[in-house]
Amino acid sequence: MKFFAFHLMPWDRLPDDFAEKYDTAWTWLPNEMFDPEHGGELYNNYLDQLVLADQLGFDGVCVNEHHQNAYGTMPSPNLMASILARQTKNCRIAVVGNAIPFYDPPTRCAEEFSMIDCISGGRLIAGLVVGGGPEYYSFSKNPTFAREMYREAFDLIIRAWTEPGPFEHYGKHWKLKYVNPWPRPIQQPHPPIWIPGAGSRETIQFVAQRRFAYMGIPYFHMDFFQRNFDMFRDECEKCDYTTDPEQLGWLLPIYCAETDEQAWAEYEPHLWYFVKKLLKGLVVFPPGYTSARSIAGIQKGLQQFMSTCETREDIEAGGYAIVGSPDTVRQKLSERIKKLGVGNLLGLFQLGTLPHDMTCKNMKLFAEKVMPGLREEMNAALTS
Amino acid sequence: MKTENKTLNIAGKKTQLTILGEGPPLLYLHSAGGETEPIAFHHKLAEKYTVYLPAHPGFALSEGLDQIEDIHDLAWHYVDLLGELNLENVPVVSYSLGAWTAAEVKLIRPNLIGPLVMIAAAGLHVDGSPMEELFIDSFDKLRELLFFDPASQEAIDYFPADTNDPRILMWLRAREATARVGWNPYLHDPKLAGHLHRLDGPVQVIWGRHDKLIPLAHGEYYTEHLPNAKLAVLEECGHMVPYEKTDEAAAITLDFLGSV
DSSP states (O other): OOOEEEEOOOOOOOOHHHHHHHSBSSSSSGGGGOHHHHHHHHHHHHHHHHHHHHHTOEEEEEEOOOOSSEEEEESOOOHHHHHHHOOOOOSSEEEEEEEGGSSSSSSHHHHHHHHHHHHTTTTTEEEEEOOOOOHHHHHHGGGGGGHHHHHHHHHHHHHHHHHHHHHEEEOSOOEEEEEEEEESSSSSSSOOOEEEEEOOHHHHHHHHHHHHHHESSSSSHHHHHHHHHHHHHHHHHHHHHOOOOOGGEEEEEEOSSSHHHHHHHHHHHHHIIIIIIITTTTTTOOSSSSHHHHHHHHHHTTTTTTTGSHHHHHHHHSSSSSEEEEHHHHHHHHHHHHHHSEEEEEEOOOSOOHHHHHHHHHHHHHHIIIHHHHHHHHHHHHHH | OOEEEEEEEETEEEEEEEEEESEEEEEEOOHHHOOOOHHHHHHHHHSSEEEEEEEEESSOOOGGGGGGGGGHHHHHHHHHHHHHHHHOSEEEEEETTTHHHHHHHHHOOOOEEEEEEEEEEBOOOOOTTHHHHHHHHOOHHHHHHOOOOOOHHHHHSOOSSSSSSSTHHHHHHHHHHHHHHTTTTTTTTTTTTHGGOOOOOOOEEEETTTTTTHHHHHHHHHHHHHEEEEEETTTTSSHHHHHTTHHHHHHHHHHHHHHO
């Protein structure tokens, strides 16, 4: 069982009248709201939190890529990962991931990931993603080519890591006479690959066939994760092997305080800032991003999305976030990790307005009072 | 009215074609909204012409979007289609995405298209008059964007009611097919403006005064830069000219085609 601290690096100062005045925290949200001085403080706090995760014994930290939004102000996770490669000592650094259709050419991703792997002494986990729906607006990238660009970029990056260069790549979207990236990664044949998914069968099959790791995209109801992870295990069986739990990851917001009551009292306003403001506009399917049939079908899944929650009871019933005393958090996580059969827990310990000191306290309580026992219990359960 | 439905094979692309009315041939090239089933405007034209109403690849039951990567591929598709129908110098009535396509076809095969009607045409980038965002999810917002009177029954009926509406799949397909050629550059071809002087046949440009998606400035630009074009501006009309001003637009169209 592995524990990761995931960070979005969100913006914490959306106005009170945001819900009435703005349709989205993405793409069209005026960037005048971003105050660079305050942004600098936030980035440094957020990096401190991830360095703390390493010191507290987390197995890894996660950063990710988003553009032109308040939800995750980390357009270049590779910049953050390279700082963390120096400032952390032991933990894995998971970039979940680079949105590779936006890298021109995608061999840039192979190069930068190799640099991070070298600097960190082989601690990188390489996430490769198709990019969020809103980002096809932000970059004016044609979403009707998203999937084929992803596949071309993906195969090219793997080749760049594994085949001696220089070689030629004449694909549909990129034409490269010389592919010969310096540097190469320490981890051979290449860093472990994580691919996040929101439940599309096509992605699940792809990850299962290639024996990569599948990360459940968060903010859905527990039942939705269960269906997707079960589907993944079935697909692995179809490829004649049994899933290693470490091929599965589950990401969700976690908050720990001294007692259940205190945890909810401290956490709730921050949780609602996240749910009602930062999630607004995240789920956008530009034309062709997935098939028309999938888009029609995904509407069903959206009825199980966190932004439909109105009360604490909705959050608890759907397992959208785990909140409580260390005992409560451990007990709930233990039950659900066993049920979902996942080997990686990706905790979101900061989600917007949660202040730095409370985030650190949350992580410390989790690392000291939840993680060790849970790790032991799960390792025993997963090997039995 | 005489109506015939056909499925053509155009260079490997299954293509839906509706043929409406009697008389000399006329080709209608539809908009991003995908008016591929005859509407009142088509019926008006079909009183004098045999209207050929093909669905672009990816619209309605037409396939082959995988072979379309940009507006030029779409234009070549119509070169093939006109060849298949044995049509030359044919009058073309075209609307929005279809009008942009018509201009591109006439550039590469001037002999195929005769007198041309361009209604609320996409295809240009006009400095200072940006087109609005068409690729949004909210039908209410789209209604505001496209119709002069978004509260009219016409505007309400135009869009699927919700995701359970059986029209939703076709709607999503139409959006995807439009995005394929119109996402970036956004609904225009940066080189088209530089070619307009080569489109020297007679052109009737028709625009709604209150078009928010493609502002009237685009109509004025076309009219000024096409060597042989005139502009008709319809009052109290948005982007949805054939729906909002059916009779007026049809009368202008038929007058023009009768006079050239």
